[in-house]
Every structure is written in C-alpha cells, then in structure tokens.
Amino acid sequence: MAGRDGGITNRKLDLAARAAWLYYIRGRTQDEIAAELNVSRQNAQRLVALATAEGLIKFRMDYPITECVEMAERLRDRFELVFCDIVPGERRDEPSLAGIAISAAERIESYLSSKAPAVLALGTGRTLRAAVAQVSSMERPQHKIVSLVGNLTRDGRASPYDVAMRLCDRTGAQCYPLPTPVVADDIEQRKLLQSQRWYRTVSSLVLQVKASFMGIGEIGWGSPLHVDGFITDQELSDLVSAHAVGEMLGWAFDQNGDLLTTPFNGRLTAPPLAVPATAPTIIMGAGAAKAPAIRAALRGRLANGLITDETTAARVLELD
Numbered sequence: 557m558a559g560r561d562g563g564i565t566n567r568k569l570d571l572a573a574r575a576a577w578l579y580y581i582r583g584r585t586q587d588e589i590a591a592e593l594n595v596s597r598q599n600a601q602r603l604v605a606l607a608t609a610e611g612l613i614k615f616r617m618d619y620p621i622t623e624c625v626e627m628a629e630r631l632r633d634r635f636e637l638v639f640c641d642i643v644p645g646e647r648r649d650e651p652s653l654a655g656i657a658i659s660a661a662e663r664i665e666s667y668l669s670s671k672a673p674a675v676l677a678l679g680t681g682r683t684l685r686a687a688v689a690q691v692s693s694m695e696r697p698q699h700k701i702v703s704l705v706g707n708l709t710r711d712g713r714a715s716p717y718d719v720a721m722r723l724c725d726r727t728g729a730q731c732y733p734l735p736t737p738v739v740a741d742d743i744e745q746r747k748l749l750q751s752q753r754w755y756r757t758v759s760s761l762v763l764q765v766k767a768s769f770m771g772i773g774e775i776g777w778g779s780p781l782h783v784d785g786f787i788t789d790q791e792l793s794d795l796v797s798a799h800a801v802g803e804m805l806g807w808a809f810d811q812n813g814d815l816l817t818t819p820f821n822g823r824l825t826a827p828p829l830a831v832p833a834t835a836p837t838i839i840m841g842a843g844a845a846k847a848p849a850i851r852a853a854l855r856g857r858l859a860n861g862l863i864t865d866e867t868t869a870a871r872v873l874e875l876d
Contacts, residue, residue, distance in 0.1 A: 568603075569610065575600055576607035614658070614690055627869045631862060634876065635854040638836050638861055639663070645842075645867035653683055653842065659863050660769060660840050661690035667767055668727055673698040674766040676729075679805050680705045680717040681771025681780065683840050688719045691726050699729040702761045704768065705805045705826045706736035709785055717771075717784070732758055736825040738786045738806055746823050762827045767836040767861075772853060774845045775800040775808060791820045802849025804829060804839065804858060811848065813856010832857030840864065847871040 571593060578584040578592065590600040607613050624642040632640045641663070643655035664687065667676055678684065678701060703720035715738070724731035735754070740746035749755060773780045775795050781787045781803060787795075798816050800808040805826040808816050815821065815829065830837070838861030839853060851872045853859050864872075 568606070569612070571595075572603045572607040572610065573612050575603035576613045579604050580613060611689075614692075624866050624869075627866060627873070630873060631854075631869060634873070635862075636860070637854070639838060640861065641863045642869045643863070643865050645865040653686055656683055656840050656842055656863050656865060657686035657690050660684070660687035660838070661692075663767075663838065663863070664688070664691055664723070664769060665694075668694065668696050668699060668729070670766075671698070673700070675700045675702060675761050675764045676723075677702050677704050677762060677765040677768040678720050678723065679768070679770030680715065680719060681773070681841075682717060683842075684769060684771045685717055685719050685722070687769070687840065688723045688726070691723060693726050695728040697728045697730065699727070700732060700761060701727075701729045702732040702758055702765070703734045704762065704770065706734050706738040708735070708737040710737055710739060711785075712737075715784075732761055734758055734825070738825065739820065740823045740825055743822055746825055749825055759827055765835050767838065769838050769840065770804050770859070772839045772841045772846060772849050772859075773803050774849045775802055776845070779845075781806070787820065794818060795820060801852050802846075804853060809852055809856060809858065811852050813852045813854070813858050815856075815858075829858055833860045836861050838863060842868040844868070844871060847875060851875045 575589050575593060578589045586597050586600045590597045593600065621644055624644060628640040628642045631637060641659045643659055667674060676699065701720050701724050703718065707715050707718040709715055720733055721731050723729065736749045740749060777792065782792050786806065795808050795818060798818055799810050800816055801811050802809055806824045807826065807829050808818065808821055810816060815831065837859045839850065839859040840863040841850065842865045847868050850862065850864065850868065854862065
C-alpha cells in the first residue's frame, strides 16, 4: 500500500490510527481488531506497530511515582518554584529526554487550552524541540508564540533548534520569531539589530508572556552551545575562565546564578533575562553535566520552574 513516491499512503495511516485507537483506547485484542477492520491478525499487529513508529500515538502515564513527587516537593520548597515536575529516570546513566518532553508538552498544552488570548515564549534546544513534537495538534489562533533567541547561526544558517514556528504549525498560533543571529559580530551590530521595529515588537511581547519555556546548557568543551557552532573556541575559553557553569538563551552565568559581564554576553541578541523571574519561567533538561547549571539557575532565580528526571534532581539537591 505504498504511494507513488514509495511512501505510506493516507489510507494505510488511517487504518493504522484506527487500529491503534482500538488497541490502546478501547482495549480490543488483535483478533477483534482484525475482524473489525477486515484484515488478518498479522496485518492488525503490523498496523498497531506502524502507528507507533509513525508517531500517531503518544504514551502518557497518569500514575504518580512517590519518589519523584517527593523530590519535586523538595525542589519546589528549596528554590521557591511555581512548578516542578520530576519524571522517572533510567536505570542507566542517561537522561530521560522522552519523559521530560512529554511533561513539557503537557504543560505547554495547559496554557494553550485557555480560550483567552495569551503569549507564550520559547527558547531553543534539543529537549524543547522534542517537547514541541509531543504537543497535540489543535487550532489556537488567538495565542501568540514568541521566540526568545535568534534563529540564525553565526554563518547565516537557520538554527535546527528554532521551535517557535514548529509549535505554531501544530497549533495555528501566531508566530513571532527573532530573525537574528544568536550572537552578533560586535556590540554595534547587536545594537543595530535591536533597534529594528520587529525587534521592538518581540521585546514588547516578552513583557506580556504568560509563561516561558527554555532549555538549559552547561558551559564546557563539547557543550551544545559549542558543538552547534554558536560559540567559538576562544569565546568558550573566556567563559570557562570567567567561571561560567551554564547558559540560558546563551546568557552565561556562574555557580551562584549571577549573569556574567563578558564580551560574549554583551553581544547576545536575545532579550535580557528577567532577574528574578516573575512570570513562570520553566527550564528543562537532564544529565549529570547539566546538574550544576540547573542548580545555579534556580539558585540565582533565573528560572522558577523545572522539568527534569529523578537522577538529575537528586544530583541538584546533593549539590545544594
């Protein structure tokens, strides 16, 4: 049942979606699905597997896990957070990005479900991109999605982690990107970019945000900011020498969560972070390398919301 271009036909995807709905929602057996769809049992099994492979279904678990809930409460009390969700960690030392993405998607959907017009702000990064992919398709044209970080690399390429447009495609919301490089070549260029009318529009919307969702990165050799080409070797070396431990939207900060006064920070085109964070500002990420950055951001009140896994949460509490 392949299409002319060798891909999967809409008819087959329709059957796969119906088979998955019968299996996961109605609790039908594969024999019952086969009879209802008039296919063989083997085909019914393949259709359910196809629905999973094509991302037609999403798994979300409602049962709370006691240890995660207790850790979330400890973090909420320790750092005076407005929101904290800890997802179960893996038995091996790997971050639970899928669980974090689902939790973040649910939180984003809760804001988008409002009938009253609202402004949501998004940062960038792999985890946030995964979260947006988990957001259910809906029509919410009354909302506005504003990007908090430039969508261009230093050499003019589109950033692969710009997520504002992706979320708007899924929700029909109005999109306000930030069409600038993440880092300007010099302060004069940064000032010129920020003097443009479209930048002032984005800045005014940032002041109206209902909630912000951001990734968080560590500072070091091999960190995402470095690997993805947003920072040069020399700039990274300077930040390491200045005792930077993490960054949000590119803004580098030290172990106390204090933003650094460095040439790199001075050339960032992203709107400045609100310190302390007032509207819900939710950071997401996991892994041993990110734990010091997460702890510093929370300690410095750069964020007042957190989504991470239990292994990372335990490490953040241990560091503090």
